[in-house]
Amino acid sequence: MASNMSKTSLVCQRQLLQYLADGSFYSGQWLAEQLGISRTAVANYLNELKQHGLEIFSVKGRGYKLASLIQLLDANKIKKLQTADCAQILVQHITDSTNSQLLSRLQAGQNLEPGSVIVAEAQSAGRGRRGRPWYSPFGTNLYFSCYWRLELGVPAAMGLSLAIGLAVCRLLQQHYQLPAKVKWPNDIYVNEKKIAGILVELSGQVDAACDVVIGIGLNIGMPEQSAQHIDQPYTDLRTESAQHVERNSLVVALQHQVVSVLREFSATGFTSFVPEFNQFDLYANRKVSLMAKLPISGICRGVDKQGGIIIETEKSTEVYYGGELTLRAGG
Structure with missing residues (x-):
């Protein structure tokens, strides 16, 4: 019964967001009628989204409105944007951690295709380096994890987080013309403020092939309340770039850059990336x-x-x- 309730909640939240996504006010009564649920249920579902960092205005006599426009991740759109040889990108609504989701699949014995990706609208237990919490508000940023396999084992992963940092820098430069830099060992900065972080987690033996999960948290449009949760200077794509950020396209472009770097890294290790890193070194x-x-x-x-x-x-x-x-x- 609990899983059914959870699935119902997910479906209702997505339906509510599809109405609210245009930035207009909608009354609780009207929303309730569209979904065939009570006004109380509407309020409860929207409150759940608020708890995941989504800013929603509630005005008596007018109804509900998003504080800013959001674009939901769409698995079908993402699949159409991918080329035929790309690994799967799985879209989740709210998850504990995209890295944890991939690691749990590996622990359960699932065979994952290298390059497979999980993205989510929000994380309830996002992690940064050294176990620090990663603030993961709903629908505003990108929470992205990619699976890879290193045939030469754990020692071959030396420098991997820096190489992935270069993949993110390439994307930010090529698509948004941003002067991105890598802060050793695993952060991306634009104009001296953090815009992304990387978490590489390994599963395997020292002397055998190992599984790698690469997590990337990329700030796209941080809510105003973010300052209460983050203790360092930060920025996001919308602040730094004059361009519209299409999140579904961004997911596909990031997978392409990350997999390209991983293929090179698997062949050469970090050695071939040293000159490029020294150009991008914050x-x-x-x-x-x-x-x-x-x-x-x-x-x-x-x-x-x-x-x-x-x-x-x-x-x-x-x-x-x-x-x-x-x-x-x-x-």
Whole structure:
């Protein structure tokens, strides 16, 4: 019964959003009549969406209205935009985490085609690096996870998050003409503000082929309330680009860029990406602090062929690798 209720809730939420998506006011009574449910049920379904970060105005005598226009992800549109050789893109309404969804499929023994993608309108338990929560409001951003397989095992993944960062930068430059940069080891910045983050998770043995799940959270149109949930400077595509952002096209373009990079990475490792990364490095030749057990201050001198960051201090030049390290501007 619970699963039926959940499915009913999902269907009703989608139907309500299809009416509200044009940005007009609709009365609770009218919406209830269209869906064949009570006004109370309408209010409850819209309240559930509010709890997932969707901004909805409720005005007595006028009804309900979205604070800003949204474009729902559409599995059929996405499929039509893909070329015949693309792996499947699965669209979810609200999920815990797109990365978790792919990992659970792997753990259940499902055979996934490399390049397969899950996207969702919202995440209830989105994750960033080091287990930090990833704010995932409904219908405004992109929550994207892609499956891949590395035949050379876990050690072959060195530098992968940086290579994926370059895939995102390529997309932002080519499609939106944005001066995107990679902040080591896994963030994308535009004009010194974070626009995307990457979470790479591995499943497998050190000495055998391993499964890789690559999560990308890309800010498209952050709601005003986002500042209450995020403790660093951030931006989004709508703020930085004068162009209309078509989310269904964006999903397909991102899959194409990510799979292209993954194919090259599988063949060469990070080595072939080093020159490009050093062009896109947010902190290239700038003073930085590496937050470790003992903070390290120096000048960022790019990365090595395994994706380790090179920092020149007054005493020496050393290479440091990800894990628990965080990089910041200044010294």
